Amino acid sequence: MTLTQPISRRRMIAGLHLAAGALLAPRGALGAPKTGKLATTHDLQADARIAARDRRPILLLVSQEECPFCWQIKREILDPMVLSGDYDDRLLMREMFIDEGFLLRDFQGREVAGGDFALRYGVSLTPTLLFLDPRGRELTDKMVGIQTPEMYFLYVDAAITEAVERMRGGE
Numbered sequence: 001m002t003l004t005q006p007i008s009r010r011r012m013i014a015g016l017h018l019a020a021g022a023l024l025a026p027r028g029a030l031g032a033p034k035t036g037k038l039a040t041t042h043d044l045q046a047d048a049r050i051a052a053r054d055r056r057p058i059l060l061l062v063s064q065e066e067c068p069f070c071w072q073i074k075r076e077i078l079d080p081m082v083l084s085g086d087y088d089d090r091l092l093m094r095e096m097f098i099d100e101g102f103l104l105r106d107f108q109g110r111e112v113a114g115g116d117f118a119l120r121y122g123v124s125l126t127p128t129l130l131f132l133d134p135r136g137r138e139l140t141d142k143m144v145g146i147q148t149p150e151m152y153f154l155y156v157d158a159a160i161t162e163a164v165e166r167m168r169g170g171e
Contacts, residue, residue, distance in 0.1 A: 037079040041094040043105040044136070051092045052134035057163040061095040062118050062128040069146055070127040077153050090164050098126065107136035129156065131163035139163040 038061065041047050051058050061078060063070040074095070081087050096104055102114035121130055121142065129143040140162045146152055 037082040038074055038093060038095045041096055041104060044094075044096075044107050045105050045109045047092060047094055048107050048134040048136070054089075054092075055168055056089075057091045057139050057160075057167045058130075058132045058134070059091050059093045059160065059163075060130040060132060061093075062114075062121075062123045062126055062130060063095050063097050064126045065097060065099050067126045072149070073127045073129075073146060073152070076149070077156055081156075087160065091160055098123075107134075129159070131159055133167055139166045 041060070044058075044060075047058060050056075059078075061070070061073065063074075078093060078095075082093060087093065096102070096114050096117070098115040098118045100113075100115070103111055104114055104117060106112050106117055118124070118128075121128075121138065123130070123142065123144075125144055127145065130138060131140045131142070133139055140159050143155065143159060148155075
């Protein structure tokens with residue numbers, strides 16, 4: 001993905017605040033970060049109805065329970081985004097797991113294993129961010145892993161902007 005539009009000063013400052021806040025995030029036992037702000041989905045069909053009603057794309061974090069990079073993206077990027085409320089009217093953010101035993105209802109209403117659902121999108125590594133429309137179609141390139149943590153918020157924000165524009169533009 002490339003940044004095709006300049007990032008506004010407001011978004012740049014917001015990103016820096018999110019990153020600074022992540023450094024002060026509370027930690028639980030064994031240093032594991034306390035999260036819980038990003039909602040886990042078990043029903044993408046219901047989420048799709050909400051997204052369609054509000055004309056919002058779905059940001060879906062494909063995650064694993066014991067993935068330190070998944071914890072990092074939640075702690076440093078996604079949880080602060082949810083907590084800020086700045087993205088509430090732009091997209092619906094959810095998390096799903098590919099761990100054995102995790103089941104969810106897909107966009108067509110069928111119950112599937114999380115890992116099988118992820119493979120439909122070519123996802124085999126976590127964390128991966130998918131940007132989907134209410135039918136489950138990808139609106140922009142998926143983001144796999146965290147290549148540059150210090151810039152990751154800006155890349156996520158740019159992908160969100162692209163997904164929102166495509167969703168609202170009817171592409």
